[in-house]
Amino acid sequence: MTQQMILESIEINGQSVLVPAGQSVAAALFAAGISIFRHTHEENAPRSIFCGMGTCFDCLVTIDGIPNQRACMTLVHSGMKIRTTANEND
């Protein structure tokens, strides 16, 4: 018996993508080729996944208009809109 993968349609920085249901936002971002999620305010240092378990807050992104959400602790859902801030300074 084979299992069917359920896909969710989400938006990452304005681009529509399909991702497996139950995947974390961080995993979805990496799968989309985004490895830098934000930069620090003072030193403009790139940040991404560090702890992967919700304690370091390095993976903050904006989800459905709400800033500073931990990508490693949030699961994707259909229609989710994710924005990384790394590209806003470009």
Ligand code: FES
């Ligand atoms: S990677 Fe540490 S809180 Fe998300």
